Amino acid sequence: MSLDPPAYIHSLQNNIRARPISWEGAVRAKTITEADLKKIKAIDKVRKEQRRQVIEGDIETYTTLLLGNAESETKSIFESAAKRTDIVQYMLVLTGDLIEDIPNLVESLVNHPHPYKALLPLLKQSNNAEDPIPLLTSAVLSSLLSRALIAQPKSNSEIDDALPKLYTYISTLSNTSDSNLQDIAVQEYSALLRTTKSRKQFWQQREETLGPLMDVLRNATGGKDSDSTLYNGSSATSTRSGVTDNIKIGGGVGLQLLYHVLMAIWQLSFEGRLVGPGLDEDYDIVPLYIQLLRVSPKEKTTRLLLGTLQNLLSHNKSTLMPAALPAKLPSVLSNLKTRHFTDEDLLEDLDSLTKMMDDYTSSQTTFDEYAAEVHSGHLRWSPPHKSADFWRENAKSIIEHENGELCTKLAEILSKDWANDKQVLAIGCNDVAFLVKECPEKRQGLERMGLKVRVMALMQDENESVRWESLRAVGEWLRYSFDQGKE
Numbered sequence: 001m002s003l004d005p006p007a008y009i010h011s012l013q014n015n016i017r018a019r020p021i022s023w024e025g026a027v028r029a030k031t032i033t034e035a036d037l038k039k040i041k042a043i044d045k046v047r048k049e050q051r052r053q054v055i056e057g058d059i060e061t062y063t064t065l066l067l068g069n070a071e072s073e074t075k076s077i078f079e080s081a082a083k084r085t086d087i088v089q090y091m092l093v094l095t096g097d098l099i100e101d102i103p104n105l106v107e108s109l110v111n112h113p114h115p116y117k118a119l120l121p122l123l124k125q126s127n128n129a130e131d132p133i134p135l136l137t138s139a140v141l142s143s144l145l146s147r148a149l150i151a152q153p154k155s156n157s158e159i160d161d162a163l164p165k166l167y168t169y170i171s172t173l174s175n176t177s178d179s180n181l182q183d184i185a186v187q188e189y190s191a192l193l194r195t196t197k198s199r200k201q202f203w204q205q206r207e208e209t210l211g212p213l214m215d216v217l218r219n220a221t222g223g224k225d226s227d228s229t230l231y232n233g234s235s236a237t238s239t240r241s242g243v244t245d246n247i248k249i250g251g252g253v254g255l256q257l258l259y260h261v262l263m264a265i266w267q268l269s270f271e272g273r274l275v276g277p278g279l280d281e282d283y284d285i286v287p288l289y290i291q292l293l294r295v296s297p298k299e300k301t302t303r304l305l306l307g308t309l310q311n312l313l314s315h316n317k318s319t320l321m322p323a324a325l326p327a328k329l330p331s332v333l334s335n336l337k338t339r340h341f342t343d344e345d346l347l348e349d350l351d352s353l354t355k356m357m358d359d360y361t362s363s364q365t366t367f368d369e370y371a372a373e374v375h376s377g378h379l380r381w382s383p384p385h386k387s388a389d390f391w392r393e394n395a396k397s398i399i400e401h402e403n404g405e406l407c408t409k410l411a412e413i414l415s416k417d418w419a420n421d422k423q424v425l426a427i428g429c430n431d432v433a434f435l436v437k438e439c440p441e442k443r444q445g446l447e448r449m450g451l452k453v454r455v456m457a458l459m460q461d462e463n464e465s466v467r468w469e470s471l472r473a474v475g476e477w478l479r480y481s482f483d484q485g486k487e
Contacts, residue, residue, distance in 0.1 A: 016090055016132070036065065039062065051098075115148065123165065138169055166188075183260055196271065220295075277319055290332055379427040391434040414429070425466045430472070
């Protein structure tokens with residue numbers, strides 16, 4: 001799954017290639033040396049084959065030109081020409097071309113004692129996200145580092161220092177509202193996320209790297225929650241019909257940007273065992289991806305959605321599967337099976353996920369389903385919560401299970417503010433109301449766990465449904481206390 005170069009960067013590079021540069025003036029000003037100019041002119045504006053022959057005939061000289069040489073105290077062209085932005089921009093474009101076209105030079109560059117030292121400072125040259133020099137530098141560094149990560153999989157202090165800094169810069173692009181810059185960011189992430197080392201570092205910096213990408217995906221769903229018509233699939237057919245690569249789906253997200261974001265997260269999901277629990281707890285990944293499956297406009301986006309779910313669920317059945325059932329993944333998979341897909345990887349993941357869900361649902365009882373959902377740390381309006389029959393049959397078992405483990409976990413869930421998902425608090429208060437209603441004799445134990453204090457506090461919450469459910473829970477407590485007082 002290779003990606004085309006970002007159009008914005010491609011246009012910028014072509015524009016810089018076409019600009020005239022006074023090289024002789026730079027020599028007269030002693031910005032660059034005559035020797036530097038000779039090396040540059042030998043490879044400037046010549047055929048690729050001629051350029052390759054020149055460089056491969058003198059690899060060490062061109063490595064020194066680009067990266068410098070500490071032993072001979074020779075500066076990199078980027079350091080010596082630092083005050084000439086036109087030369088720095090041109091050399092960044094030329095360096096990117098050389099990295100793409102001449103593997104022998106790449107090998108020499110990544111084996112340099114300090115391959116990123118001359119380039120990293122250029123990332124901080126401007127705070128303007130559209131400044132050409134940091135943009136072009138990030139393109140060069142992502143291309144060079146992506147190759148170095150594969151060539152040098154073992155611990156490498158130069159990569160260890162450069163990669164986090166590059167991720168931090170790229171995250172500033174993804175955090176803008178400019179879709180061109182966002183797309184550059186995601187494609188550079190994708191170039192880097194080809195090794196376990198780079199994926200683990202990306203995850204370690206997830207607040208800055210992953211957060212903006214998840215915002216793009218949430219926007220692509222139109223910001224709908226699990227009860228929306230979008231989530232229930234009523235708009236799926238019209239969204240899929242007559243699409244082009246320029247289509248804007250939910251939240252104005254372009255298809256190209258959506259595809260590239262899904263690609264980066266698919267790559268990250270190969271560390272499924274590491275990232276799965278956090279993706280569930282912090283980003284509610286399974287319901288989000290099921291929503292996206294409902295409105296996926298192309299086979300290629302559906303392929304990435306299914307592939308990511310397969311990677312995550314296969315390594316995290318106990319924590320992620322409970323989210324899949326109330327989000328109706330089995331019915332979504334069943335609907336996808338009626339469509340005429342041709343991609344073999346997609347079909348394989350679709351069959352694998354279907355079997356996985358069949359195996360899981362066949363082994364679940366209603367109590368198990370509820371317990372697994374509570375243990376996942378995130379509540380959803382799944383069927384047990386609203387079923388009076390469920391609570392009549394299971395309330396006592398829930399309270400007594402493993403010495404109150406489920407109620408302790410419920411109290412822990414209610415102790416969080418859930419600023420971005422208030423329905424979790426409403427559901428938790430609903431459950432407390434049923435527990436007190438069905439097992440009034442257990443009120444003191446539930447109170448000792450902190451449930452009464454918490455639901456009383458939630459009566460002041462800004463969210464109407466939270467206030468209503470908390471009032472109902474407190475009402476059950478007061479009703480039994482009042483009835484007991486009458487006796």
